[in-house]
Amino acid sequence: MSPAPLLSVSDLRVGFATEEGVVQAVDGISFDLRPGEVVAIVGESGSGKSVTAQTIIGLTRANNARIEGSVKLEGEDLLSASDSDLRRLRGDRIGMIFQDPMTSFNPVYRIGDQIVEAIRAHRETSKSEGKRRVVELFEAVGIPNAERRVDDYPHEFSGGMRQRAMIAMALALEPEVLIADEPTTALDVTIQAQILGLLEQLNRERNLATILITHDLGVVAEVADRVLVMYAGKVVEEGTLDEIFYDPQHPYTWGLLGSLTRIDRPRPHRLPQIAGSPPSLLDLPDGCPFRPRCPHEFSKCPQYPGLEARLPEAADHRDRCWLTPEEKKAKRLVEGQIGLEPPPEVRQA
Amino acid sequence: MTRFIVRRLVAMIGVLFAVSVIVFVVFMVLPKQNPAQTLAGKNATPGLVKNIEEEWGFDDSLPVQYATMMKKVFTGELTSYKPRLPVDDRIIEGIPATLSLAVGAAVIWLFFGLLLGYLSAIRAGGWLDRILTGVSIAGISIPVFLLAPVLLYFLSYKLEIFPNAQYVPFSEDPYEWARHLILPWFTLALLSIGFYSRVLRSNMLDVMNEDYVRTARAKGLSERKVMTRHVLRNSLIPVITLFGLDFGATIAGTAIITEAIFSIDGVGYYAAEAVKKFELPPIMGVALYGAFFVVLLNALVDIAYAYLDPRVRLGESASE
Ligand SMILES: Nc1ncnc2c1ncn2[C@@H]1O[C@H](COP(=O)(O)OP(=O)(O)OP(=O)(O)O)[C@@H](O)[C@H]1O
Ligand SMILES: [Mg+2]
Numbered sequence: 001m002s003p004a005p006l007l008s009v010s011d012l013r014v015g016f017a018t019e020e021g022v023v024q025a026v027d028g029i030s031f032d033l034r035p036g037e038v039v040a041i042v043g044e045s046g047s048g049k050s051v052t053a054q055t056i057i058g059l060t061r062a063n064n065a066r067i068e069g070s071v072k073l074e075g076e077d078l079l080s081a082s083d084s085d086l087r088r089l090r091g092d093r094i095g096m097i098f099q100d101p102m103t104s105f106n107p108v109y110r111i112g113d114q115i116v117e118a119i120r121a122h123r124e125t126s127k128s129e130g131k132r133r134v135v136e137l138f139e140a141v142g143i144p145n146a147e148r149r150v151d152d153y154p155h156e157f158s159g160g161m162r163q164r165a166m167i168a169m170a171l172a173l174e175p176e177v178l179i180a181d182e183p184t185t186a187l188d189v190t191i192q193a194q195i196l197g198l199l200e201q202l203n204r205e206r207n208l209a210t211i212l213i214t215h216d217l218g219v220v221a222e223v224a225d226r227v228l229v230m231y232a233g234k235v236v237e238e239g240t241l242d243e244i245f246y247d248p249q250h251p252y253t254w255g256l257l258g259s260l261t262r263i264d265r266p267r268p269h270r271l272p273q274i275a276g277s278p279p280s281l282l283d284l285p286d287g288c289p290f291r292p293r294c295p296h297e298f299s300k301c302p303q304y305p306g307l308e309a310r311l312p313e314a315a316d317h318r319d320r321c322w323l324t325p326e327e328k329k330a331k332r333l334v335e336g337q338i339g340l341e342p343p344p345e346v347r348q349a
Numbered sequence: 350m351t352r353f354i355v356r357r358l359v360a361m362i363g364v365l366f367a368v369s370v371i372v373f374v375v376f377m378v379l380p381k382q383n384p385a386q387t388l389a390g391k392n393a394t395p396g397l398v399k400n401i402e403e404e405w406g407f408d409d410s411l412p413v414q415y416a417t418m419m420k421k422v423f424t425g426e427l428t429s430y431k432p433r434l435p436v437d438d439r440i441i442e443g444i445p446a447t448l449s450l451a452v453g454a455a456v457i458w459l460f461f462g463l464l465l466g467y468l469s470a471i472r473a474g475g476w477l478d479r480i481l482t483g484v485s486i487a488g489i490s491i492p493v494f495l496l497a498p499v500l501l502y503f504l505s506y507k508l509e510i511f512p513n514a515q516y517v518p519f520s521e522d523p524y525e526w527a528r529h530l531i532l533p534w535f536t537l538a539l540l541s542i543g544f545y546s547r548v549l550r551s552n553m554l555d556v557m558n559e560d561y562v563r564t565a566r567a568k569g570l571s572e573r574k575v576m577t578r579h580v581l582r583n584s585l586i587p588v589i590t591l592f593g594l595d596f597g598a599t600i601a602g603t604a605i606i607t608e609a610i611f612s613i614d615g616v617g618y619y620a621a622e623a624v625k626k627f628e629l630p631p632i633m634g635v636a637l638y639g640a641f642f643v644v645l646l647n648a649l650v651d652i653a654y655a656y657l658d659p660r661v662r663l664g665e666s667a668s669e
Contacts, residue, residue: 059566063474083572091569098567103560106579108586108658117578118568153659169568 005032006209007056007177012069014048014055016062023281025051027233028069031226033177036207038200040220040241042256043230046278049213050099052230053179055079056211057094058086073177092122095170099182101162105154111162112150115169122173137168141198160191167198174206181213196222217256221245229253232279232289235307239317249310249319249328252290288320296323296331354652361648368640369422373415376633383407388629390431397430422637429628436634440616446516447615449526450533450607451600458538459592462545463585469546470553470584471576481546488543493603497536497610504532516613533611537603541595548591552584559583586657593650594643601639 014026026048033039041049054060056071056078071078073093078086090096098104105114115137116130125133131150138146141164154162163183170178180199184192200223203210212224220227220241227244229237229252237250248254255274276293285291287302294301300322307318311325323331377384385401386393402408406417421427425437469481504510511532517525556562557580565579605617612618616635623631655661 054563057567059563087569087571089569090567096567098560098564100560104564106561106565106583107660108583117570121569121571121574155660166564169564 003034005034007033008072010070014051015066017064021282024233029235033209035209038210038224040212040224040227044278047230048233053181057090091118092173093175094177095175097166097170097180097183100186101166111165119172141168177209179211237319243317250321251294251296357648357651361644364644372636391627429630436631440638443616443619446613453534454537455596457534458541461542466546466549469550485543485546488539500532533607537607553580556580556583589653593646597643597646600642
């Protein structure tokens with residue numbers, strides 16, 4: 001049996017009251033996260049990935065926010081925890097990395113000092129002790145000349161180095177859970193690969209439980225164990241990495257997979273993209289919200305199916321699409337050979 | 350950083366030179382009237398005008414005339430002519446009163462402006478914010494020349510809580526010094542308190558949306574630390590710029606009205622009297638004095654700015 005989950009999110013719902021109405025940014029997401037596991041949350045812009053991540057550590061708490069469901073860290077409910085209890089957890093037991101390393105450090109303080117500040121928020125250490133720790137961390141995340149660079153200001157770091165420093169900061173207190181919200185989106189492709197490699201290595205070495213948020217399934221292929229595909233605040237498909245890549249069930253997942261660049265195939269003229277754009281959360285269609293963009297829409301779609309396992313052989317592979325598995329396979333074939341062969345990165349692994 | 354400061358101070362001397370040339374041109378060269386006549390003032394005797402013409406060398410070339418004027422300014426020979434009194438001495442005598450007024454007012458407006466702005470920002474949208482917004486806007490909207498007489502009338506003449514006039518030097522009696530200055534201080538500070546609290550509030554609300562503030566929260570910092578070390582600290586940078594400019598303007602100009610109304614015998618009072626009597630030399634002297642403070646404070650602002658924002662400081666050193 002797999003070990004007990006470290007972090008358990010169940011039926012999390014987050015809505016924001018705005019002038020135009022309630023924006024239901026996250027609408028019933030559930031998942032478990034075990035030590036050493038990487039759960040990826042994938043979806044287009046606005047699907048509710050960041051809101052999910054930030055709600056876990058209480059960063060979306062606000063007067064206009066309605067948060068329901070439960071988030072448990074080793075049995076302790078975080079949604080009902082007091083602000084100060086949550087604060088003690090942040091950075092200490094749950095570390096977080098953000099998308100844009102350019103803007104995620106305060107420009108007026110030295111990077112080393114900002115990391116020391118994080119350490120001293122939780123531990124009684126002297127500043128010099130803290131700084132020694134930062135040098136170690138810099139070495140661990142592969143920042144050269146660590147000794148000297150701790151005294152640099154953020155604008156003296158390149159984007160990739162800043163993201164390494166961000167990771168160093170998130171790891172400073174040896175958290176059990178790491179939440180990485182699009183950690184590579186703002187970086188060049190080569191740097192992206194390095195950062196992902198680093199995250200994977202840290203995850204392995206430290207047995208970190210990681211939530212990896214991205215809109216790029218290519219990133220997921222490198223490191224994830226389980227994948228949740230989100231659309232308009234709901235999970236539309238979830239399964240293991242292999243299930244999502246080899247046997248994707250939801251047309252939205254096919255769309256995401258179809259827009260992947262594949263190094264083993266000739267580059268198409270134009271990357272296939274999912275037609276249309278994500279819906280406004282204030283004006284969702286009845287039933288399946290992907291319906292207006294879906295080439296396979298049919299009479300059942302005005303009703304939204306639940307997230308259920310639809311394949312007899314895979315109890316944990318769930319999706320929200322009315323098509324039968326056979327129909328899915330046939331349509332997928334026509335749509336572009338998606339899911340027929342493992343992507344090269346996975347095959348190597 | 351040292352190079353930056355030196356360069357900034359050198360630039361300051363350049364600006365002061367330019368200002369002195371402008372003062373010279375505006376008062377001595379542009380007017381069609383004989384400058385000696387202007388300097389002598391209304392109803393001057395022909396003899397006095399003749400004397401002034403010789404003293405200032407108005408027959409010489411313009412650069413020499415400029416040099417003569419600056420020599421007078423620097424050696425304390427610049428005088429008013431009716432009666433004949435040295436301008437520099439009078440300005441220097443007035444400086445303690447003017448600085449007492451301006452510095453005291455600045456301390457008050459910074460303290461209350463920033464305090465109210467901070468409270469407004471961390472309670473944005475709440476009732477405290479709404480009350481403070483009302484108070485600030487009232488403070489901004491009341492003109493000094495209206496507020497000052499009203500305060501004087503009620504607090505000095507009617508209730509006799511504060512003395513109505515005069516400046517008591519700090520060295521003579523610190524308590525009386527403060528008691529005499531409280532009304533003028535608040536009169537001068539009120540507008541800026543309102544304005545600064547608005548500016549700080551809006552800066553802080555902008556900074557609160559920055560990614561690094563979210564990072565600070567994600568690190569587990571207490572809300573107070575997030576607000577002071579990250580939000581307030583970064584919001585102060587533009588406020589410092591504003592303050593340097595306003596403080597210079599207060600010393601160089603705004604204090605004139607306040608000093609005149611409260612009969613504080615400072616530089617502004619002197620300038621107001623000179624304007625009333627059409628005396629040119631004091632006006633020239635005060636213009637140069639005002640320019641000096643404005644330029645000096647600008648330089649200090651730039652240095653403070655470089656200190657507060659490493660991007661400015663290091664950008665400077667990296668390019669050298
Ligand atoms: N505080 C808030 N008030 C109102 N709406 C919000 C708030 N925060 C997020 N939203 C809305 O919730 C939706 C989901 O946002 P979220 O940031 O989670 O998207 P995302 O999946 O992370 O997208 P991206 O790839 O752009 O980061 C968006 O439509 C966003 O506008
Ligand atoms: Mg996001």
